[in-house]
Amino acid sequence: MGNRVAREDFEWVYTDQPHASRRQEILAKYPEIKSLMKPDSNLIWIVILMVLSQLIAFYLVKDLDWKWVIFWAYAFGSCINHSMTLAIHEVSHNSAFGHCKPMWNRWFGVFANLPIGVPYSVSFKRYHMDHHRYLGSDGIDVDIPTDFEGWFFCTTFRKFMWVILQPLFYAFRPLFINPKPISYLEIINTVIQVTFDVVIYYVLGMKSLVYMLSASLLGLGLHPISGHFIAEHYMFLKGHETYSYYGPLNLLTFNVGYHNEHHDFPNIPGKNLPLVRKIAAEYYDNLPHYNSWIKVLYDFVTDDTISPYSRMKRHQKGKVFLE
Numbered sequence: 039m040g041n042r043v044a045r046e047d048f049e050w051v052y053t054d055q056p057h058a059s060r061r062q063e064i065l066a067k068y069p070e071i072k073s074l075m076k077p078d079s080n081l082i083w084i085v086i087l088m089v090l091s092q093l094i095a096f097y098l099v100k101d102l103d104w105k106w107v108i109f110w111a112y113a114f115g116s117c118i119n120h121s122m123t124l125a126i127h128e129v130s131h132n133s134a135f136g137h138c139k140p141m142w143n144r145w146f147g148v149f150a151n152l153p154i155g156v157p158y159s160v161s162f163k164r165y166h167m168d169h170h171r172y173l174g175s176d177g178i179d180v181d182i183p184t185d186f187e188g189w190f191f192c193t194t195f196r197k198f199m200w201v202i203l204q205p206l207f208y209a210f211r212p213l214f215i216n217p218k219p220i221s222y223l224e225i226i227n228t229v230i231q232v233t234f235d236v237v238i239y240y241v242l243g244m245k246s247l248v249y250m251l252s253a254s255l256l257g258l259g260l261h262p263i264s265g266h267f268i269a270e271h272y273m274f275l276k277g278h279e280t281y282s283y284y285g286p287l288n289l290l291t292f293n294v295g296y297h298n299e300h301h302d303f304p305n306i307p308g309k310n311l312p313l314v315r316k317i318a319a320e321y322y323d324n325l326p327h328y329n330s331w332i333k334v335l336y337d338f339v340t341d342d343t344i345s346p347y348s349r350m351k352r353h354q355k356g357k358v359f360l361e
Contacts, residue, residue, distance in 0.1 A: 155231070197346075273349060299314045
């Protein structure tokens with residue numbers, strides 16, 4: 039339990055991320071993939087149903103004993119709220135209403151944010167676009183852990199605590215790595231979210247509010263779906279920066295597991311990513327991938343060669359255009 043990991047720094051590389059060149063090569067060979075770059079209207083109705091299901095859950099837990107409030111927050115609410123964060127991920131790529139209606143997508147993201155309890159949709163959009171453009175870039179990509187995380191969370195027990203506390207690190211890491219001026223949309227997102235939280239508290243009571251916030255904290259921490267945070271870009275095999283997952287939890291996460299496919303084609307909604315893999319099978323079938331996010335979490339915690347330092351990192355070359 040006290041063994042320290044072998045890594046003492048990130049894996050610094052001096053090559054560009056592989057996704058842009060692979061995208062060009064695949065499109066040259068399979069131009070029909072461009073037809074998959076269209077909005078997913080089903081996403082709108084799925085998000086609405088998810089929000090309604092959580093509103094019903096808020097009502098149903100308001101008079102339960104506290105132990106059952108926490109139980110249902112983990113057993114049910116955590117799945118919905120984590121899935122909702124990945125719906126917001128889809129919306130951040132304009133997958134709901136298309137690129138011709140960017141503000142419709144932003145407002146819809148604010149709506150999808152409501153049952154999560156913490157305003158984050160607008161900020162996520164700003165930082166996530168940087169993650170795609172400048173994958174692994176020092177001081178830009180806030181998906182990369184801080185040096186403190188790599189240095190401190192270096193034993194089995196500390197890595198276990200890091201997994202539990204992932205929501206807090208994702209929330210505060212941008213303030214240390216790449217702080218941005220607050221936009222008016224972020225202010226609106228915050229005002230609407232706080233107003234919603236206050237209404238839930240006054241109409242349904244403290245238990246409903248605690249259920250909502252606990253569902254987000256538990257669902258984004260030590261939870262099977264949270265394996266995708268580590269599976270996507272942590273370097274389990276040297277030289278491989280992005281990994282896909284082809285297991286059943288893709289059904290709950292808008293196919294975010296198809297992560298190589300997503301970074302190759304960020305304009306294609308998650309619904310169509312399996313088709314990308316099918317059409318260009320020779321580009322993906324031989325890439326390392328996972329079939330279990332639970333095993334990813336277990337291996338991350340127990341493997342003495344893996345830590346928050348297990349990320350490929352690069353100094354950005356050329357001009358940077360931040361979101």
